[in-house]
Amino acid sequence: MTGNTVRLGRIFGIEIKLDYSWFIVFILTAWSLAGQYFPSMYPGWPRGVYWVMGAITAVLFFLSVLAHELAHSLVSQAFGVPVRDITLFIFGGAAKISEEPKTARGELLMALVGPLTSLVIAALFGLLWLVGGAVSPYLQALALWLAGINVSLGLFNLIPGFPLDGGRVFRAILWAITGNLRLATRIATGLGRLVASGFIFLGVWQIFGGNWTNGLWMAFIGWFLENAATVSYRRLALRDMLAGHTAREVMTSECQFIHRGLTLDVFVDRVLLPSGRRCFPVQEGGQLHGLLTLHRIKKVPRQQWESTRVEEVMIPRSELKAVSPGEELNVVFDRMTAEDVNQVLIIEDERLLGIVARDNLLNFIRTRAELGLR
Numbered sequence: 001m002t003g004n005t006v007r008l009g010r011i012f013g014i015e016i017k018l019d020y021s022w023f024i025v026f027i028l029t030a031w032s033l034a035g036q037y038f039p040s041m042y043p044g045w046p047r048g049v050y051w052v053m054g055a056i057t058a059v060l061f062f063l064s065v066l067a068h069e070l071a072h073s074l075v076s077q078a079f080g081v082p083v084r085d086i087t088l089f090i091f092g093g094a095a096k097i098s099e100e101p102k103t104a105r106g107e108l109l110m111a112l113v114g115p116l117t118s119l120v121i122a123a124l125f126g127l128l129w130l131v132g133g134a135v136s137p138y139l140q141a142l143a144l145w146l147a148g149i150n151v152s153l154g155l156f157n158l159i160p161g162f163p164l165d166g167g168r169v170f171r172a173i174l175w176a177i178t179g180n181l182r183l184a185t186r187i188a189t190g191l192g193r194l195v196a197s198g199f200i201f202l203g204v205w206q207i208f209g210g211n212w213t214n215g216l217w218m219a220f221i222g223w224f225l226e227n228a229a230t231v232s233y234r235r236l237a238l239r240d241m242l243a244g245h246t247a248r249e250v251m252t253s254e255c256q257f258i259h260r261g262l263t264l265d266v267f268v269d270r271v272l273l274p275s276g277r278r279c280f281p282v283q284e285g286g287q288l289h290g291l292l293t294l295h296r297i298k299k300v301p302r303q304q305w306e307s308t309r310v311e312e313v314m315i316p317r318s319e320l321k322a323v324s325p326g327e328e329l330n331v332v333f334d335r336m337t338a339e340d341v342n343q344v345l346i347i348e349d350e351r352l353l354g355i356v357a358r359d360n361l362l363n364f365i366r367t368r369a370e371l372g373l374r
């Protein structure tokens with residue numbers, strides 16, 4: 001996803017990003033407001049005013065969505081679950097929350113606060129609509145549309161299909177009742193798929209009834225929800241497989257220490273190929289300087305291998321994360337996701353035992369799945 005986003009900046013330490021798909025929504029919103037909605041609701045305004053109004057309203061809509069996601073994020077952080085970034089895309093926003101929630105109460109509040117924020121914003125714009133007429137008819141017009149869209153945003157998100165907010169609320173309640181997060185997630189994602197199918201069914205129904213635009217839009221939302229529910233379910237299945245296993249079981253050990261002054265051509269010919277190993281810590285005088293990975297080497301064009309030294313391409317120690325060998329694989333996986341790294345060092349008593357890369361986790365899951373183990 002990183003390649004398709006534009007960074008906007010930080011609020012409360014949370015990075016705000018725009019997905020490219022969001023620009024389509026922005027332009028469509030501004031366009032339909034300026035070209036259709038405002039002219040039909042308020043005929044007789046100067047032409048340019050419609051466009052300025054369309055643009056301003058679209059920006060305020062964007063800020064409304066951002067406020068919704070920020071509300072989720074701030075409550076999440078208050079309950080000790082860090083938020084890396086918020087990405088705004090075609091269906092609104094998504095806050096990237098790296099871990100599973102810790103308590104049902106925290107999850108419930110975190111999920112509820114988003115739609116609640118949208119409804120409060122709707123009420124504020126409603127108020128502005130009531131009193132704004134005295135100031136300017138433009139202000140009043142803009143307030144009415146924003147009140148309506150924020151009500152829709154709040155209510156849509158309350159639909160109980162996981163991973164929509166309403167689905168999260170549903171899951172938190174199930175979790176509180178059963179005391180079992182996995183069972184609750186399983187039921188909530190199941191309901192999420194059902195809701196998604198409902199949307200698709202209604203969409204197709206409308207298309208057959210001749211209402212193409214609405215029908216396609218409904219079916220599209222259904223398809224999106226179905227996808228999201230499936231992804232959530234897979235993530236849960238992945239967690240189930242990793243649970244109860246430790247880093248020691250999957251790590252690549254028998255690391256071969258290399259010098260940082262080595263050039264890449266010598267490293268590949270004399271060390272990498274004959275050894276068949278995949279773990280190459282760069283160490284000198286008992287001190288770890290970094291880690292050389294195949295991925296890093298591949299980035300250097302072959303003609304430059306002779307003139308490139310290991311220390312120029314290694315991942316420096318400061319960027320390497322470490323866990324202990326007894327750490328559970330779920331935690332290791334969360335760390336990799338949260339820190340956005342592809343491998344972690346396994347260190348015990350200041351000694352490097354090995355590394356765990358994403359490949360290790362994938363192989364572990366694939367092998368167990370093939371053998372029918374869990």
Ligand SMILES: [Zn+2]
Nearest residue numbers: 114115157165
């Ligand atoms: Zn939300």
